[in-house]
Amino acid sequence: MSLIIYSIKIAILSYIIYSQMKKDNLFTRLLTLFLTFLKVGALTFGGGYAMIPIVLEEVSKKKKWISEMEMLDIIAISESTPGPIAVNTATYVGYRVNGILGSIVATFGLALPSFVIIFVISYFYKDFMQWQVIQAAFKGLKVGVILLLFNAVLKLKKGVKFTIIGVISFILALAVMIIFSIFDIQFKFMSLCLILYGILLGIVLTKIGKMEGGKE
């Protein structure tokens, strides 16, 4: 009996939501943001660029809230600010559509699927790893992950300007990381220090005019 009442309630609720969807008010804006990024979170593998077509379709083509040109700017900014690209894009699009509330709703939508899926997986993970077939598969996967990392290096290489100073930074960082590992020096903030060094170096070089600014 309660099940019937429950489904009637859901039906009424979905009708109200559906009838509201056609209007452009606070409720539809937030709901569309939430659903769009829920979709992004649930359907994109590996994050990052895979999400862009979905966001374009929902936010630019269907709703026309953000022009496609502006989406390009948003992507560029998401890449050049700290944090995961997907989270940055969700926050930015959310902000443009409905201010701070919009950015929170969009980011929440993005995070929800990951949270639920990984939450479930982490419970089965240990038992799962006991199986011999799975262990063998994961030994293979390790090699696969290494390849993906090399792949990422090759892809990202295209966006890096290798000036003399850039090459020196690159070699320095690589050498430090490898030497630390060979001599087993435990320092949790090594890559953080190297990143800060890179940022400061870039700013100082721009200041003294040794590095070009402007768009690439």
Next chain:
Amino acid sequence: MVFFELFYTFFLIGLFTFGGGYAMIPMIQEQVVGKGWISEEALTDFIAISEVTPGPFALNISTFVGNTLAGPFGAICSTLGVILPSLIVIIIVAMIMKKFIANRYVQGALNGVKPIVLALILSTALLLLVKVTLFGGHSLQSEFSFDKRSLALLVFLVGFITIYKKINKKSLSPIKILGLSALLGIIIFTV
């Protein structure tokens, strides 16, 4: 206080990662493995798991580490930690919008940091490669054990990917690379 520790660690990771995804791995490795929260082996396993499940890598790994360490509330703390820097920075940037990306100091900082990020990812890849093929997946201080099966798998995969790219003019997607390596792993390591 483990919850605060989780939040703070992932806040730092979120704040100092540029480019997301794999750029995050070196820092996650230092912090999460360095603190003894999960083993390096579990982390590599999890990178593979994260790649075959939907959602951004950063959110997947923060949920996983948080939940492994301190249950559901831990997962919430670490996820909030990794999201919050983005939320704060992007909202500020969105307010000043276009001036930000055109600013020459921002561009300068980015040009300065990009080679470093590249080196960090490359060093992670190289060290993992050496560990897996020469030290049985353990640290460089452990006993030397040459793993010819992993090496064979690597050579085969590199060859396959290169040939696939030549023929199809398109690189194999990450998820297919992992699917193939899992399958080959089952064949090579169970025989």
